[in-house]
Structure formats: structure tokens, C-alpha cells
Amino acid sequence: MIVKPGQKLAMDGIVIKGTSTLNQAAITGESVPVTKTVGDEVFAGTLNEEGLLEVKVTKRVEDTTLSKIIHLVEEAQAERAPSQAFVDRFAKYYTPAIIIFALLLAVIPPLFMGADWSEWIYRGLAVLVVGCPCALVISTPVSIVTAIGNAAKNGVLIKGGIYLEEAGNLKVIAFDKTGTLTKGIPSVTDVVTYNGNENELMTITAAIEKGSQHPLASAIIRKAEEDGLNFNDVSVEEFQSITGKGVKAKVNNAMYYVGSPGLFEELLPNGIQSEIKEQITTLQIQGKTVMALGTEKEILALIAVADEIRESSKEVIRKLHQVGIEKTVMLTGDNQRTAEAIGKQVGVSDIKADLLPEDKLNFIKELRDKYRSVAMVGDGVNDAPALAASTVGVAMGGAGTDTALETADIALMSDDLSKLPYTIKLSRKALAIIKQNITFSLGIKVLALLLIVPGWLTLWLAIFADMGATLIVTLNSMRLLNVKE
Numbered sequence: 001m002i003v004k005p006g007q008k009l010a011m012d013g014i015v016i017k018g019t020s021t022l023n024q025a026a027i028t029g030e031s032v033p034v035t036k037t038v039g040d041e042v043f044a045g046t047l048n049e050e051g052l053l054e055v056k057v058t059k060r061v062e063d064t065t066l067s068k069i070i071h072l073v074e075e076a077q078a079e080r081a082p083s084q085a086f087v088d089r090f091a092k093y094y095t096p097a098i099i100i101f102a103l104l105l106a107v108i109p110p111l112f113m114g115a116d117w118s119e120w121i122y123r124g125l126a127v128l129v130v131g132c133p134c135a136l137v138i139s140t141p142v143s144i145v146t147a148i149g150n151a152a153k154n155g156v157l158i159k160g161g162i163y164l165e166e167a168g169n170l171k172v173i174a175f176d177k178t179g180t181l182t183k184g185i186p187s188v189t190d191v192v193t194y195n196g197n198e199n200e201l202m203t204i205t206a207a208i209e210k211g212s213q214h215p216l217a218s219a220i221i222r223k224a225e226e227d228g229l230n231f232n233d234v235s236v237e238e239f240q241s242i243t244g245k246g247v248k249a250k251v252n253n254a255m256y257y258v259g260s261p262g263l264f265e266e267l268l269p270n271g272i273q274s275e276i277k278e279q280i281t282t283l284q285i286q287g288k289t290v291m292a293l294g295t296e297k298e299i300l301a302l303i304a305v306a307d308e309i310r311e312s313s314k315e316v317i318r319k320l321h322q323v324g325i326e327k328t329v330m331l332t333g334d335n336q337r338t339a340e341a342i343g344k345q346v347g348v349s350d351i352k353a354d355l356l357p358e359d360k361l362n363f364i365k366e367l368r369d370k371y372r373s374v375a376m377v378g379d380g381v382n383d384a385p386a387l388a389a390s391t392v393g394v395a396m397g398g399a400g401t402d403t404a405l406e407t408a409d410i411a412l413m414s415d416d417l418s419k420l421p422y423t424i425k426l427s428r429k430a431l432a433i434i435k436q437n438i439t440f441s442l443g444i445k446v447l448a449l450l451l452i453v454p455g456w457l458t459l460w461l462a463i464f465a466d467m468g469a470t471l472i473v474t475l476n477s478m479r480l481l482n483v484k485e
Contacts, residue, residue: 003053008045011065013055015040020051025178027065027333027382032186032216032289032307045381050212050241066381067139070360073325091133098131105452122459123452130448130462136467139437142477147430150481155413156423163409165434166392168427171371173325173420174364174386176378177332177339180396180417181346183305184379186216188223189288190304199229199398203300205293207234208249208258212241216291219305233459246291258293267296276302306338309345310416317347319421326371331360335380361385377420379404394420422485429483444469 003009005020021033024046033049036042042055044064061067106124109115112188144161151158158164178184191198206224209217224231239249245266246259257267261280265271276299283290288304317328329350330343339348339353352363360376364386367374376383376390384407387393395408396415405411412419448465451457 001057003039003055004047005048005052007048009042009048009055011044011055011057011061012059013042013057015042015053016056017050017054020053023047023049024333025184025352025380027380032305065357086123091137094136095133097406097466098128098133102128102131122430123457125453126457126459126462127449127452129459130457130465131445132419132466134466135444135473136438138470139441139473139477140434141429142474143437143480146289146381146477146480147426147483150483151423151426154419154422154485155202155416157411157413158417158423159409159411163392164427164430164457165409166373166427167424168431169373169391170325170375171373172327172329172367173320173375173377174329174331174390175348176360176376176380176383177330177334177342178307179379180346180377180383181313181330181382182342184307186219186289187303187308188303189300189306189308189309190283191223192283192302193300194276194302195293195298197301198301199227201293202227202303203231203234204251204256205258205301205345207236207251208230208239208247208256211236211239211249212247216289216305220291220303254295256293256295258291261290261292264292264294264299268298272299285337285341287338307342309387310417312416313346316417316420319418320424321347321349323421323424325424329363331376331386333364347436347474357382357385361389364389377417378408394423411417418485422483426480426483430480433477433480437476440476441469441473 001010001013003020009022015036015038017038019035019037022036022042023033024043027043027045036053041058042053043066045066051379087294089141102124105127106121107119110117140161144164147164148158148161151164158167175181191202193201200225202220206221206229209220221231228426234251237250238255239247241247242257242259242263245263246257248255250255250256257263261272261277279302280290280292283302283304286304286306288306291303291305292299293301293303320328327350328348329352330339330346330348331352332339333343333355334353336353339351343351352359355363360383364376368389368391373391375392375394376386376392378384378387379396381404383395384404387395387404387407392410394410395404396412410423446466448457448462451461
């Protein structure tokens with residue numbers, strides 16, 4: 001198949017002609033597009049950014065990586081057994097038991113002990129009224145509806161009571177990196193100059209990169225715009241792309257090159273100087289992609305680009321550990337070096353890198369076996385199997401793909417990770433209130449039934465106890481509206 005710039009790949013295959021950069025974030029989660037040339041494997045669902053590729057299809061449609069992801073999602077969802085609510089199981093036996101008890105109470109004493117029919121039928125009716133499981137049955141749904149309503153008001157969509165309850169029992173939370181803990185958009189983090197003024201060099205770089213389709217070029221242009229540099233007025237001549245390595249162009253009658261350190265290793269007569277090499281290695285260890293601006297004789301500046309961490313990520317991880325989450329794990333398809341740099345900055349307790357969608361799924365299954373209650377937070381197609389396999393799947397609502405939103409149990413609509421500690425707090429409060437309601441409902445029933453023995457339970461008292469309990473349970477549940485971030 002022929003894949004033009006800007007097109008998505010329809011099938012998995014191997015490149016037989018051409019070179020280009022492919023955005024593989026949807027499948028592998030890599031934040032920076034990957035250069036592909038002859039002999040490299042490419043995946044369906046990835047985006048061809050700049051070059052023309054000829055691809056030999058190697059897999060049938062049902063065997064593509066994207067199809068496998070869909071299959072993994074279906075498999076993971078089918079594995080989950082719905083937990084039946086305690087109240088429903090209890091009411092199933094409790095209600096018939098109360099009816100039989102009331103009937104026996106009304107009939108046995110008059111039949112076998114010669115007691116007064118009217119008095120014992122009255123007592124039987126009182127038992128029937130006070131034994132009615134109204135307060136018990138509504139104790140859970142009212143709490144859940146109130147909590148889900150409060151969450152929706154705060155931009156968190158919870159898809160059902162079971163997920164609200166499960167969120168309160170979480171012990172481990174796994175995070176995707178790109179687009180979840182990070183913004184998912186590369187941006188310039190460092191500019192190191194060796195010869196010349198930083199603003200002048202950035203103006204030249206932005207003017208040259210204006211003609212490039214590469215996403216790292218857009219990061220440089222954004223930085224130049226933020227700094228108010230007038231790069232649009234710079235005259236650029238003889239622009240040429242050096243496939244897979246960078247670009248070159250003439251500015252003010254001088255030929256400049258912008259590209260990877262590898263380009264300058266080939267270009268400079270004596271290679272890159274040792275102190276510049278050290279600086280490049282230092283930036284790469286921090287998980288940054290390094291580009292250089294220079295001429296055929298020297299490197300003038302280094303520009304480091306990285307996927308920036310969301311402002312809230314570090315604080316959210318700290319809060320989660322504070323509220324008793326035992327372990328936070330970062331799962332990513334990105335390389336180990338970048339993953340460790342981001343993971344250390346954010347403060348997660350565990351980092352797993354170079355993961356494909358099925359690796360994420362298997363890791364979540366391992367965590368579930370060990371800790372039972374595990375959440376997965378993600379935004380991409382590649383996170384969908386892990387979202388489905390976790391106890392609670394949480395999707396980033398704004399940045400997330402349709403697949404992730406469809407698969408997840410909870411969606412953070414404003415892409416705000418700080419809603420996560422709030423959701424856990426709300427869930428735990430809801431669980432506490434449900435327990436209070438059930439205990440109170442059963443306590444009232446037991447107390448009222450004990451009053452039958454001495455004959456103190458009147459019909460009026462039974463109605464008062466039943467309706468009162470229902471009202472108290474409802475009002476107690478509505479306290480969930482007060483849970484704030």
C-alpha cells in the first residue's frame with residue numbers, strides 16, 4: 001500500500017520504500033514520533049507525518065495490532081464478574097421471612113393458645129409494617145445516586161454504583177505516561193548556546209523549521225512564538241529535508257543545519273566535541289530529545305524537547321499516597337530512559353517502560369492477583385485493554401480517545417488528575433454512609449421487633465419507625481452532596 005503524508009496506515013506491514021516519521025502514540029504510547037525507513041515494521045492506526053511510504057502488508061486485518069487491542073478489550077471485559085449487592089441478596093431472604101413470621105404471629109397464638117384473634121392480627125400487621133425493608137432497600141441506591149450526582153457536578157463521570165464502591169477499596173493505581181501524567185505535546189525545555197545570542201539562534205531555527213512537518217519542529221515554533229521572536233520575517237532559501245536526520249537551509253547567505261546529533265557527527269570534520277557530547281548525554285538521561293543547530297564547521301546551539309509533565313501530576317501522586325494508596329505505577333510504551341526521568345519527577349513508586357498494549361494488560365492482571373483492587377488511568381487506544389482488565393478503569397475525558405472513554409468505568413472530563421483523590425474520597429465517604437444506613441435500618445427493625453414481645457409495638461409506632469428510618473437514611477445519604485475537592 002502507498003501511504004501519503006497525513007494519512008493513517010490501514011494495515012500492519014514492513015516499509016519497502018521511503019522514509020518518514022510515524023506518530024505511534026495511539027498504539028505504543030510513544031510521545032515522540034518515530035523515524036521509519038526500509039525494513040522497519042509499521043502498525044495499522046498510526047499516522048504518517050511527512051514522507052511517502054510504500055508498505056508491504058504482512059498481516060491479515062484480524063491479526064493487526066489494532067485488532068488485537070480490540071480483542072484484548074473484549075476478553076478483559078468478559079472476565080469481570082459483576083458483584084451482587086449485599087442488600088439485594090439480604091432482601092431476597094429477609095422479605096419472605098418477615099411475611100411468614102407476621103403470618104405465624106397472627107395465626108398460631110389464637111389457634112393453639114386460645115389468644116384473642118383481633119389482638120394478634122393487629123400485632124402481625126405491626127410486624128409486617130415495621131419489618132418492611134424500605135429503609136434498607138433504599139439505603140444503597142440513594143447514597144450512590146447522590147454521590148454520582150455530586151461527582152458529575154465536579155466533572156467526574158462514574159458509570160455505575162459498582163465502580164463508585166470499588167474506587168473506595170483501591171490499593172494500587174497504575175498510570176499511563178503520555179497524555180495522562182504528561183501533556184502529550186512535545187515542548188522545548190532547554191536551549192544551550194555555544195556561539196551567539198539565544199534569541200537570534202532560536203529565530204534562525206524557527207524560521208528554518210517553519211518549512212518542516214516534524215512535530216519537534218512545531219515545538220520549536222511554539223517556543224519562538226511564546227518568546228515573541230520575529231521569525232516569520234526571516235528570509236529562508238534552499239530549504240531541504242535530510243530524511244530521518246534533519247533539515248538544512250540558507251539564512252542570510254549562510255547554510256544552517258537543524259537535526260539530530262547523528263547528523264552533526266557525520267557533518268563536522270572532527271565529529272562533535274567531547275564537552276558538547278557530554279551535554280547531549282546529560283539532556284538525554286533526563287528523558288529529553290536533543291536537536292542541534294549548526295553549520296558545516298560547528299554546533300551553535302542545542303535544543304532539548306520533551307513531553308512536559310502536567311502541573312498537577314506530582315501533587316496528585318503525593319495526595320494518593322497520603323490517602324492510603326499503597327502503590328502508584330507508571331506504565332508506558334516509551335523508552336526506559338524517558339520513563340525513569342518522568343517517573344522520578346512525578347514521584348510514582350514503580351516504573352515500567354517499553355510496554356505494548358498486551359504487556360500493560362498482563363501487568364494489570366498480575367497486580368490484580370496480588371492486590372485485588374487495582375485502577376488504571378489512561379487516555380489512548382493502547383490503554384483500553386488495561387482499562388478493561390482493571391477493577392476500575394479511569395479515562396482522561398478531554399484528551400482521551402473514544403475507545404478509552406468507552407472502555408473506562410470513570411471519566412475525568414476536564415483532564416484534571418486532581419479529581420482522582422476527590423473521587424477516592426467521595427467513594428470512601430459513600431461506602432461509610434451505605435454501611436451507616438444498613439446498620440441503622442437493621443438496628444431499628446431489630447429494636448421494633450423486640451417491642452412485640454411485651455406487646456408495646458403499636459401500629460402507629462411501627463409506621464413511625466418505618467417512615468422515620470426511611471427519611472433518616474435518605475437525609476444521611478444526601479450528606480454526600482457536601483463532599484468537596
